[in-house]
Amino acid sequence: xxxxxxxxxxxxxxxxxxxxxxxxxxxxxxxxxxxxxxxxxxxxxxxxxxxxxxxxxxxxxxxxxxxxxxxxxxxxxxxxxxxxxxxxxxxxxxxxxxxxxxxxxxxxxxxxxxxxxxxxxxxxxxxxxxxxxxxxxxxxxxxxxxxxxxxxxxxxxxxxxxxxxxxxxxxxxxxxxxxxxxxxxxxxxxxxxxxxxxxxxxxxxxxxxxxxxxxxxxxxxxxxxxxxxxxxxxxxxxxxxxxxxxxxxxxxxxxxxxxxxxxxxxxxxxxxxxxxxxxxxxxxxxxxxxxxxxxxxxxxxxxxx
Amino acid sequence: xxxxxxxxxxxxxxxxxxxxxxxxxxxxxxxxxxxxxxxxxxxxxxxxxxxxxxxxxxxxxxxxxxxxxxxxxxxxxxxxxxxxxxxxxxxxxxxxxxxxxxxxxxxxxxxxxxxxxxxxxxxxxxxxxxxxxxxxxxxxxxxxxxxxxxxxxxxxxxxxxxxxxxxxxxxxxxxxxxxxxxxxxxxxxxxxxxxxxxxxxxxxxxxxxxxxxxxxxxxxxxxxxxxxxxxxxxxxxxxxxxxxxxxxxxxxxxxxxxxxxxxxxxxxxxxxxxxxxxxxxxxxxxxxxxxxxxxxxxxxxxxxx
Amino acid sequence: xxxxxxxxxxxxxxxxxxxxxxxxxxxxxxxxxxxxxxxxxxxxxxxxxxxxxxxxxxxxxxxxxxxxxxxxxxxxxxxxxxxxxxxxxxxxxxxxxxxxxxxxxxxxxxxxxxxxxxxxxxxxxxxxxxxxxxxxxxxxxxxxxxxxxxxxxxxxxxxxxxxxxxxxxxxxxxxxxxxxxxxxxxxxxxxxxxxxxxxxxxxxxxxxxxxxxxxxxxxxxxxxxxxxxxxxxxxxxxxxxxxxxxxxxxxxxxxxxxxxxxxxxxxxxxxxxxxxxxxxxxxxxxxxxxxxxxxxxxxxxxxxx
Numbered sequence: 057x058x059x060x061x062x063x064x065x066x067x068x069x070x071x072x073x074x075x076x077x078x079x080x081x082x083x084x085x086x087x088x089x090x091x092x093x094x095x096x097x098x099x100x101x102x103x104x105x106x107x108x109x110x111x112x113x114x115x116x117x118x119x120x121x122x123x124x125x126x127x128x129x130x131x132x133x134x135x136x137x138x139x140x141x142x143x144x145x146x147x148x149x150x151x152x153x154x155x156x157x158x159x160x161x162x163x164x165x166x167x168x169x170x171x172x173x174x175x176x177x178x179x180x181x182x183x184x185x186x187x188x189x190x191x192x193x194x195x196x197x198x199x200x201x202x203x204x205x206x207x208x209x210x211x212x213x214x215x216x217x218x219x220x221x222x223x224x225x226x227x228x229x230x231x232x233x234x235x236x237x238x239x240x241x242x243x244x245x246x247x248x249x250x251x252x253x254x255x256x257x258x259x260x261x262x263x264x265x266x267x268x269x270x271x272x273x274x275x276x277x278x279x280x281x282x283x284x285x286x287x288x289x290x291x292x293x294x295x296x297x298x299x300x301x302x303x304x305x306x307x308x309x310x311x312x313x314x315x316x317x318x319x320x321x322x323x324x325x326x327x328x329x330x331x332x333x334x335x336x337x338x339x340x341x342x343x344x345x346x347x348x349x350x351x352x353x354x355x356x357x358x359x360x361x
Numbered sequence: 362x363x364x365x366x367x368x369x370x371x372x373x374x375x376x377x378x379x380x381x382x383x384x385x386x387x388x389x390x391x392x393x394x395x396x397x398x399x400x401x402x403x404x405x406x407x408x409x410x411x412x413x414x415x416x417x418x419x420x421x422x423x424x425x426x427x428x429x430x431x432x433x434x435x436x437x438x439x440x441x442x443x444x445x446x447x448x449x450x451x452x453x454x455x456x457x458x459x460x461x462x463x464x465x466x467x468x469x470x471x472x473x474x475x476x477x478x479x480x481x482x483x484x485x486x487x488x489x490x491x492x493x494x495x496x497x498x499x500x501x502x503x504x505x506x507x508x509x510x511x512x513x514x515x516x517x518x519x520x521x522x523x524x525x526x527x528x529x530x531x532x533x534x535x536x537x538x539x540x541x542x543x544x545x546x547x548x549x550x551x552x553x554x555x556x557x558x559x560x561x562x563x564x565x566x567x568x569x570x571x572x573x574x575x576x577x578x579x580x581x582x583x584x585x586x587x588x589x590x591x592x593x594x595x596x597x598x599x600x601x602x603x604x605x606x607x608x609x610x611x612x613x614x615x616x617x618x619x620x621x622x623x624x625x626x627x628x629x630x631x632x633x634x635x636x637x638x639x640x641x642x643x644x645x646x647x648x649x650x651x652x653x654x655x656x657x658x659x660x661x662x663x664x665x666x
Numbered sequence: 667x668x669x670x671x672x673x674x675x676x677x678x679x680x681x682x683x684x685x686x687x688x689x690x691x692x693x694x695x696x697x698x699x700x701x702x703x704x705x706x707x708x709x710x711x712x713x714x715x716x717x718x719x720x721x722x723x724x725x726x727x728x729x730x731x732x733x734x735x736x737x738x739x740x741x742x743x744x745x746x747x748x749x750x751x752x753x754x755x756x757x758x759x760x761x762x763x764x765x766x767x768x769x770x771x772x773x774x775x776x777x778x779x780x781x782x783x784x785x786x787x788x789x790x791x792x793x794x795x796x797x798x799x800x801x802x803x804x805x806x807x808x809x810x811x812x813x814x815x816x817x818x819x820x821x822x823x824x825x826x827x828x829x830x831x832x833x834x835x836x837x838x839x840x841x842x843x844x845x846x847x848x849x850x851x852x853x854x855x856x857x858x859x860x861x862x863x864x865x866x867x868x869x870x871x872x873x874x875x876x877x878x879x880x881x882x883x884x885x886x887x888x889x890x891x892x893x894x895x896x897x898x899x900x901x902x903x904x905x906x907x908x909x910x911x912x913x914x915x916x917x918x919x920x921x922x923x924x925x926x927x928x929x930x931x932x933x934x935x936x937x938x939x940x941x942x943x944x945x946x947x948x949x950x951x952x953x954x955x956x957x958x959x960x961x962x963x964x965x966x967x968x969x970x971x
Contacts (some may be wrong), residue, residue: 089767093711095739101398103426114762117741121713121766124739129400129429131422144626152419152625155649156426157394320762321754344765406703408731434705434734436727449931457724457930460954461731462699 059357063175063182066191067233075233079201081353082346088125089348099128099359103158108185109135109146109165114320115185115194118344119162122351128159128359146170147177154178160359163187181358183351189223194354195319196229198347200237202339203274205346206315211238214271217259218300219278219327220249222289226319227278231259242268245278245300248289265300266309274315277302280327293326303329307337315339364662368480368487371496372538380538384506386658387651393430394653404433404664408463413490414440414451414470419625420490420499423649424467427656433464433664451475452482459483465664468492486663488656494528499659500624501534503652505542507644508579510651511620516543519576522564523605524583524632525554527594531624532583536564547573550583550605553594570605571614579620582607585632598631608634612642620644669967673785673792676801677842685843689811691963692956698735699958709738709969713768718795719745719756719775724930725795725804728954729772732961738769738969756780757787764788770969773797791968793961799833805929806839808960810847812953813884816925821848824881827869828910829888829937830859832899836929837888841869854878855888855910858899875910876919884925887912890937903936913939917947925949 059077067075088094104123106116111134123130133153144152146165153161160181163171168188175182186192200210207213215234221227221243234241235258243254244262255261262268269275284290302316316328316338324330333340364382372380393399409428411421416439428435438458449457451470458466465486468476473493480487491497505515512518520539526532526548539546540563548559549567560566567573574580589595607621621633621643629635638645669687677685698704714733716726721744733740743763754762756775763771770791773781778798785792796802810820817823825844831837831853844851845868853864854872865871872878879885894900912926926938926948934940943950 091711094713094767095711101396101400101430103399103430113743117743117763118766120741121739125711125713129426131425133418133422145629148626148629151646152649153422155646156423156653157399157650321758324755324758341761341765344762345767348766406701406705406735408704408735434731436730438723438727450934453931453934456951457954458727460951461728461958462704462955 062358062361064193064354064358065171065175065182065184067193067196067229067236068191070236072236075197075200075237078197078350078353078357079204081356082197082201082349085352085356086346086349088352089345095125095127097127098356099123099126102128102160102359103156104128104130104160104162104355104359105153105158106130106132106162106185107150107153108133109163109170110186112164112185115164116162118347119183119185119351119355122348123355125348126352126355126359128355147174150174150178154180160355181361183354183358186225188225189228190225191229192225193229194347194350195226196233198343198350199230199276199317199319200233201346201350202317202343203315205342206339207273209238210234213239213273215239215241215274215276216268216272217241217243217276217278218265218302219245220280220284221245221254221278222249222251223281223284224278228257230276231257235259242272244268246290246296249284266306269306270309270311272310272314274317275302275310276317277328279319279321280323282323297326301327301329302332304331304335307332313337317343320344367663367666369498369659369663370476370480370487370489372498372501372534372541373496375538375541377541380502380505380542383502383655383658383662384509386661387502387506387654390657390661391651391654393657394650399430400432401430402432403661404428404431407433407465407664408461409433409435409465409467409660409664410458410463411435411437411467411490412455412458413438414468414475415491417469417490420469423652424488424490424656424660427653428660430653431657431660431664433660452479455479455483459485465660486666488659488663491530493530494533495530496534497530498534499652499655500531501538503648503655504535504581504622504624505538506651506655507622507648508620510647511644512578514543515539518544518578520544520546520579520581521573521577522546522548522581522583523570523607524550525585525589526550526559526583527554527556528586528589529583533562535581536562540564547577549573551595551601554589571611574611575614575616577615577619579622580607580615581622582633584624584626585628587628602631606632606634607637609636609640612637618642622648625649672968672971674803674964674968675781675785675792675794677803677806677839677846678801680846682846685807685810685847688807688960688963688967689814691966692807692811692959695962695966696956696959698962699955705735705737707737708966709733709736712738712770712969713766714738714740714770714772714965714969715763715768716740716742716772716795717760717763718743719773719780720796722774722795725774728957729793729795729961729965732958733965735958736962736965736969738965757784760784760788764790770965791971793964793968796835798835799838800835801839802835803839804957804960804964805836806843808953808957809840809886809927810843811956811960812927812949813925815952815956816949817883819848820844823849823883825849825851825884825886826878826882827851827853827886827888828875828912829855830890830894831855831864831888832859832861833891833894834888837886838867840886841867845869852878852882856900856906859894876916879916880919880921882920882924884927885912885920886927887938889929889931890933892933907936911937911939912942914941914945917942923947927953930954
């Protein structure tokens with residue numbers, strides 16, 4: 057198959073063969089990151105601009121490492137330091153940078169849908185690095201790659217996503233991706249943090265965490281933004297932790313080979329306990345490693361056009 | 362001819378043959394930016410330091426892209442994150458960095474004349490990326506390059522510069538450059554924003570915009586800093602827009618091939634209307650594209666010494 | 667000899683042969699920084715991450731220039747822009763970045779000892795770029811290199827360190843290093859800024875500056891943090907300057923070939939007068955130049971493992 061897209065915006069619009077193609081390619085890039093000389097000349101002379109309207113260090117660093125290991129030249133523009141603060145629109149910022157002839161924009165924006173709007177107005181490729189509460193496709197791809205490193209297939213796998221589903225673009229991209237690949241997804245969290253339409257995306261809803269754990273092959277723990285408490289969406293962090301925190305006691309009921317995942321950064325002792333985060337079932341750091349490989353694959357596919 | 366300067370500080374001190382030489386060189390670099398592999402090894406192993414005492418994203422990014430496409434290594438030092446905040450003088454900051462053996466400093470400073478003072482005290486080359494209300498030579502050069510992409514010659518061309526002339530280093534560098542090259546420059550804006558001595562630089566003053574438009578071959582629209590209103594230099598933004606905003610209605614009187622230019626970032630609906638900024642006569646994004654080529658030319662000339 | 671360490675954390679733990687080995691290597695790198703093409707392919711394909719939990723421009727830039735002149739790819743993570751602000755621990759930040767397969771971390775942290783704790787938990791190499799009031803080994807190495815550029819040997823040399831010894835990691839690393847190499851170190855400053863145990867490190871204490879100056883072969887002037895006055899550790903800056911400021915009058919008693927050193931950034935007119943800082947005995951900018959060479963040596967030794 058050939059990958060023909062200009063942009064990589066969401067998991068929802070990808071078909072199964074595209075996802076498999078990206079994951080296969082990412083597997084081939086994983087090896088480069090283990091070498092002593094972690095660099096290939098593939099994107100030499102290409103220009104990648106990280107255009108972040110919302111701050112990020114880890115995702116931006118992961119994309120940046122991916123781009124430089126492919127020999128691209130990279131630039132970081134963040135809203136707080138850019139002309140954006142002078143009142144320029146996101147579109148004008150994009151068009152201005154486009155005139156400098158970049159090959160790929162990696163865009164993060166707090167508004168859901170912004171990367172689509174911007175991608176439609178530039179001839180450069182756009183990778184969505186997270187938009188509002190909508191999609192974070194490279195995260196879902198690295199999550200799928202990490203599961204497949206440990207499980208034979210995604211088909212019929214039971215994936216449990218725990219926490220603040222409502223605000224989570226990680227959850228949404230994973231639900232689109234995992235259900236497409238044949239997995240069963242259950243989401244679990246406080247009722248105030250479960251979006252009403254989530255079942256129409258193909259996920260089942262539960263608010264009985266302890267009933268869900270025994271069936272789960274994979275437990276994805278979401279980060280709890282502490283601000284949610286001030287927004288009255290949560291009683292208290294301690295209560296959240298009691299009801300939804302993933303800890304060793306709770307995992308006694310789990311399958312012995314359950315995978316524990318988290319997109320990071322983790323709040324130790326809130327949504328996940330240290331002994332689970334650092335325990336033998338945790339693949340949290342493998343997710344990070346796979347993130348570089350997945351982003352190399354995406355940059356390779358779009359940057360070579 | 363041979364370009365013999367250590368520094369590129371202002372347009373005022375350049376002679377016509379130097380300007381032509383830089384523009385010719387920039388034209389040859391434009392082609393590199395259109396290639397699939399946008400990189401040449403010209404400045405490999407050279408060190409370019411962006412030393413910005415005043416924040417900037419677009420000019421810095423343009424210089425940075427220019428430098429990296431010539432294969433230089435680049436570093437960005439901004440006053441807000443540097444030892445400058447620890448009370449060190451600009452000169453000590455420069456001397457300290459000079460001891461690390463850079464080849465070129467790209468300097469922006471809010472004080473008019475600062476790049477000259479610093480250039481006199483370093484053996485490295487200095488490019489002025491904007492000093493106070495004084496000069497912004499790379500902007501004037503990219504503006505001239507953009508005009509010459511569309512007009513046979515600068516000689517006898519009528520250039521109208523509209524807006525806040527008083528605070529504009531873009532206006533000053535363009536007046537020096539354009540009049541040197543034989544163009545006629547008229548500046549137009551509210552009386553409070555026209556500096557008294559501007560005619561001694563070779564520009565004519567008008568405050569009747571609608572009388573100036575029909576003769577203009579080029580209209581350069583300057584960005585209006587919204588702070589000027591608080592400084593009591595303007596009645597209101599709406600009134601400014603009514604009297605000096607460039608919009609489609611006003612352009613009905615213009616020559617059909619008039620060029621609309623703006624150094625960016627634009628305030629849509631204030632000094633320029635969206636239909637003009639995005640219209641067929643606008644070369645605003647071409648200016649940005651030419652900016653990279655002009656800066657490649659400057660870095661090439663000074664970085665190779 | 668062979669350098670077998672994974673990390674370079676402190677001068678205290680180095681033996682004389684290791685220090686000499688690093689300084690010899692740094693001397694060989696000095697020459698690269700004088701070339702027209704200041705770049706060698708030694709660390710091509712290696713990843714160096716500057717992980718700064720405390721802000722710094724000059725040390726970070728020096729390490730960054732050193733790394734890029736060895737052809738490494740570099741990334742800067744600073745606490746103020748990173749997930750650290752989201753409540754992640756320093757260790758989680760490190761482990762996360764480690765999963766992206768860097769070769770070397772250059773770490774600065776406000777807590778004394780932090781680089782040791784972090785180094786013990788990562789397989790990547792760690793260079794301590796300054797921890798709390800504890801060590802700043804690359805500074806001491808560049809100081810020793812600078813002295814040896816001007817003096818035959820460190821053995822029996824009289825080195826006088828003046829100022830805020832208490833808060834100075836530069837002083838501590840230099841005391842460990844210089845005494846190891848056979849120099850005699852005297853520290854001098856206000857009693858409130860001399861730590862009680864400093865003599866156990868091998869330094870002598872004096873608070874009579876004018877009695878120490880005639881014997882000194884080297885005077886290291888420390889930066890005075892102006893905040894110390896608010897902390898009631900100093901009467902006033904003027905009084906500090908009168909008693910401990912190094913100026914031309916005071917240097918009349920000094921040996922004619924005394925070296926004046928300062929780790930920068932300098933407070934002109936406080937701890938050092940402009941005519942001394944810029945005078946013929948000052949090697950302050952040579953220290954900066956040597957800093958790049960020393961850091962190239964350290965990155966070379968650790969990055970090639």
